[in-house]
Amino acid sequence: MRIATWNVNSIKQRLTHLTSWLAERQPDVVCLQEIKCVTDAFPRLEIEALGYNVTVHGQKGFNGVALLSKHPIDEVLHGLAGGDADVQARFIEAVISTKIGSVRVVSLYLPNGNPVDSEKYPYKLKWMDRLIQFSRERLALEEPMVLAGDYNVIPTPEDVHNPAAWVNDALFLPQTRAKYRELAGLGFTDAIRAVNDAPGLYTFWDYQAGAWQKDNGIRIDHMLLSPQAADRLTDAGIDRHVRSWEKPSDHVPVYIDLDL
DNA sequence: ATGACTCAGGAACTGAGA
Numbered sequence: 001m002r003i004a005t006w007n008v009n010s011i012k013q014r015l016t017h018l019t020s021w022l023a024e025r026q027p028d029v030v031c032l033q034e035i036k037c038v039t040d041a042f043p044r045l046e047i048e049a050l051g052y053n054v055t056v057h058g059q060k061g062f063n064g065v066a067l068l069s070k071h072p073i074d075e076v077l078h079g080l081a082g083g084d085a086d087v088q089a090r091f092i093e094a095v096i097s098t099k100i101g102s103v104r105v106v107s108l109y110l111p112n113g114n115p116v117d118s119e120k121y122p123y124k125l126k127w128m129d130r131l132i133q134f135s136r137e138r139l140a141l142e143e144p145m146v147l148a149g150d151y152n153v154i155p156t157p158e159d160v161h162n163p164a165a166w167v168n169d170a171l172f173l174p175q176t177r178a179k180y181r182e183l184a185g186l187g188f189t190d191a192i193r194a195v196n197d198a199p200g201l202y203t204f205w206d207y208q209a210g211a212w213q214k215d216n217g218i219r220i221d222h223m224l225l226s227p228q229a230a231d232r233l234t235d236a237g238i239d240r241h242v243r244s245w246e247k248p249s250d251h252v253p254v255y256i257d258l259d260l
Numbered sequence: 261a262t263g264a265c266t267c268a269g270g271a272a273c274t275g276a277g278a
Contacts, residue, residue, distance in 0.1 A: 009277085010267055034277085036268065061268050062276065112278060115262090152278070171278065206278065207265035218278080250266080250278080 001071075001098065001260045003105060005031040005148035005221055007204075007251035011066070012036070014249055015043050021242060022050060027255060028070045029096055031107030031148040035064035042066060059089035065107045065149070067092050080108075082130040090127070101260050103229065104138065108149035113170030121170050124152070128179045135186050138226075144260060145226035147188070150251065152220055153180040155190070158199045159219035171220060189230035191223040191256045192238065203238055204251045212243055221254050232259040 004027040008014040011032065022030070030052070035042060039058035047054055052068040057078040067073065073094045080091040090109040095102050108131070113124030131147075138145055154172045157163040166172035184190060192201060202217025211217065225233060235257040242252045 013267070034267090112276085114276095114278065166278095169278075204278075207267095208278095209264050211265095220278080247266090 001029065001096075001103065001258045002027045002255055003029040003031075003103070003146055003148065003223070003258065004253050004255035005033070005107065005150075005223060006253040007033040007109070007150040007221060007249060009034050009249040009251065010036040011042060013247070015046065017242070017245060017248065019046070019050065021239065021253060025239060025253065025255060029105055030068040031092075031105065032066040032068070033064075033107065033109040033150045034062070035066055036062050037064060055092060055094060057089045057092050059087075063089045063109060065090060065092050065109050067094055067105065067107045069094075069096050071096050071098050080127070080130050081134055083127075098260070101144070103258065103260060104141075104143055104145040106145075106147045106149070108147060108151070110149065110151045110153065112152045113176065116168065116170050116173065124170060125175065125179060128183065132179075132183050132186065135183060135188070139187055142228060143226065144229040144232060144258070146229055146256070147224040148254075149222070150220060151180065151222050153177065153222075154218050154220055155180055155184075155222075159201070161200070161202070161214075161216045161218070166218070171218065184224060187227055188224035189227070189233070191225055191230075191233060191236040192219070192254065194225075194230065194233060195236045201238060202240070203254055205243055207250055221251055223254055223256050225256070229258060233257070234259050
């Protein structure tokens with residue numbers, strides 16, 4: 001089973017990119033972030049026509065996540081627990097069932113957190129605490145599980161072209177990285193790092209200042225695997241060529257193959 | 261160079277992104 005994640009930066013602007021990439025990469029499950037539309041405005045029919053089931057957690061203007069699957073989608077939950085007053089659409093959990101087994105999949109869009117001296121940074125850290133609590137509970141189930149999405153976290157200096165430029169940024173602050181380590185340390189495997197320890201593996205390049213041309217990128221889109229999923233990991237990769245397409249998202253897809 | 265570009269919303273610009 002192939003599972004992928006992609007922050008498309010507006011599904012309306014990126015629908016042809018998505019359909020081209022689906023034909024090319026042939027994923028069974030896709031986690032989308034930053035669809036930037038309300039649920040009813042999502043191009044559901046176009047994607048269902050390609051053989052995918054669809055669940056959407058949308059929001060007016062920004063944020064918004066979705067989950068696509070060629071297999072049945074069950075036990076769908078929209079929104080991360082612990083945020084009764086949180087109206088931002090950043091989280092979908094579901095169970096994908098096949099004839100030979102099932103996998104729990106989360107599509108998440110972790111808050112950016114900038115500027116650091118605003119209320120946005122504590123919101124990010126609190127959201128990460130909620131994700132840690134969620135993960136503790138789900139890991140206790142000892143199931144194959146994949147937490148996929150835009151984490152807005154640069155885990156290590158090997159995950160950024162120019163670390164010095166990011167030292168005071170919400171994506172790279174020591175407190176952010178410590179919180180991410182606390183999450184990963186619950187027992188997750190970073191799928192990309194499980195198959196490739198090379199530097200220069202990026203998933204985002206800013207639109208500004210020729211970042212793509214200079215390969216001035218960062219790795220912030222991650223797929224964290226429970227032990228039961230990591231045991232079945234056969235491959236992982238980043239489709240960086242998608243960033244060179246006309247009118248691209250600033251993020252590119254990340255995918256894994258599971259023997260499941 | 262705390263800027264460069266690209267979105268949504270809504271009709272000229274601002275807010276958000278990272």
